[in-house]
Amino acid sequence: MTKNKALLVTGGAGFIGANFVLYWMQNNPNDKVVVLDALTYAGNRANLASVESNEFFEFVKGDICDTSLVESLLQEHQIDTIVHFAAESHVDRSITGPDAFIETNIIGTYSLLKAAKKVWIDLPKEAGEAPLEHRFHHVSTDEVYGSLDANDPAFTEDTPYAPNSPYSASKAASDHLVRAYHHTYGLEVTTSNCSNNYGPYHFPEKLIPLIITNILHNKPLPVYGDGQQIRDWLYVEDHARGIELVLKKGRIGENYNIGGHNEWANIDIVELVCEKMNQAFATNTELQEKYPDATSAITGQAEDLITYVTDRAGHDRRYAIDATKTNNELYYKPEETFKSGIAKTIDWYLKNDSWWKTLVER
Template sequence: MTIKNLLVTGGAGFIGANFVHYWLAQHPQDNVIVLDALTYAGNKANLDMVADNTNMTFVHGNICDTALIESLIDTHQINTIVHFAAESHVDRSITGPDAFIETNILGTYSLLKAAKLKWIDEPKAQGKEPLVHRFHHVSTDEVYGTLSATDPAFTEETAYAPNSPYSASKAASDHLVRAYHHTYGLEVTTSNCSNNYGPYHFPEKLIPLIIANILQDKPLPIYGDGQQIRDWLYVEDHARGIDLVLQSGRIGENYNIGGNNEWANIDIVKLVCKVFNEKFATNPELAEKYPLAKAAMAGKAETLITYVTDRAGHDRRYAIDATKTNDELGYVPAESFETGFAKTLDWYLDNESWWTPLL
């Protein structure tokens, strides 16, 4: 395919919006249709910087509305679906799993049904070949379960062992995508990513939550002993990885996209505290802009750290082995944690008007 007409589900969310920004910059000839239900984590303001781009169209709607998906495929001649839309916060999945089952499983099923109908069934009924197409499903490393400190990192061959309602719902959606390829011939790829960080990250997740709380002198809640380990991936590197999968990935394959960057949660929090202590010490204007950040002004942001009861069933460690994606597609993260982390902190300091209303 030379010109892609992409339907990006969840394109007003954190990762989806960053992908839209990336794609329009890297592929200015393509058309991007953003579909988002604008639930609590979907924010149309995430797309403000591309709102005037005539190649981007925003549609407010739900992926569970199969008729809407069919209409969008027809109207915009969609030949590529990049499926980000998902409920993704583990804490919320523990207290309210229904939304995760509906969006992550039934929503993915709705998309698959519509794609199969429009790309395969209807052309066949007219005596034609299936349309050239791609359904790319964005998943998570959490479907693989948890690792000990000495276990090797997750590969694409690691058996699924989800431990939360969130990861179980994502595992189910992965299996549906696989089944639609093997049973019906839908041309699919799936990517499983590690923890993303970067601009537009909803401030209930670790890094943006810690940033916002330091700037407001609020406690920094740490689950358990804080030694849960995650592999951190700068969000634009994730978008680059998906681009490579769409360009060169083998149909029916899964690709791990990671940051080669494991950190314990408590060490991430201590790093944010250290950087803010230094920033407030060297930049007097920050104190004027963020007058509530008393601990950071005093060089003692770490005093805000507060240990809280651990989350039920909290996975100890995630780690991605992206060897397959590197060897087959040439994927290597462009950002080190130092460069990506610096960009992220500067973005939040410069965009208080974006994150304050979300708290």
């Protein structure tokens, strides 16, 4: 009989973290899940409303840099698995204010590693016992690999790191710390590097929700440079499914790329969202009443809102994930295509304006 697990999910009120918590609790209903989140601008406890009353769920507001708090949570709840999402993640913000990225992504990860090592390895050793059964899973990004030219092969787990922004550099540093704690101290770790996520609960400053909500307010749709920056896009629930496989089947000490096999240029994404929004308003007159400000979409011309703006500093040209290792070892395959995932995402935002309106108005 499989033992029920007890997870500490850092950043579990954020976009990807919350989707992971909802997915995990639905598919592993007898596992304990404790969320630790500082509820900074991107953290939103409302993301977890559907599980708040679950007896196996607990929310703790706190900072991952508070090592003693993390130690107490690991001990109090007999945590055997940390899934570490907590991170500052917006590239533009890292350019204008890198300090928070260094503090959270590097110092915060170090704090978690220290606490995990102490509770899972050091204290049992001092008591003459074997280390506790454990796993520290670190969620990283494809941006640590740098940028690709148009014809370059996609990133593999062996691609040398070459981060180009304060955000990606801070994530690269945290990846190295996790690796070091495995090789130096024997901490049982895994790391996953994912491509761009999209889906429900995505903070509205990010590209896809920004385009959706701007269309609904008839605001310009900003596109950096020529819009030909290419990203691999992964529906967020497919990411959660991939992490579950890494936790249950992944090899200790290994990195796994989790990708969507969906390379799209930014401008093509914006045009696709415009097309889908035009169709939605054309086929559903209730949307016209609900969102009267969306005049361009109502008239079937959302694409007229596209506005090209000056490219940002250090903007990587292309990211692409080669997930062959994850596919072969863990039998991972995304269930959503980009078009099916976009349709689900747009539908979610159209139906959940009570969630995003307060965030847009901040």
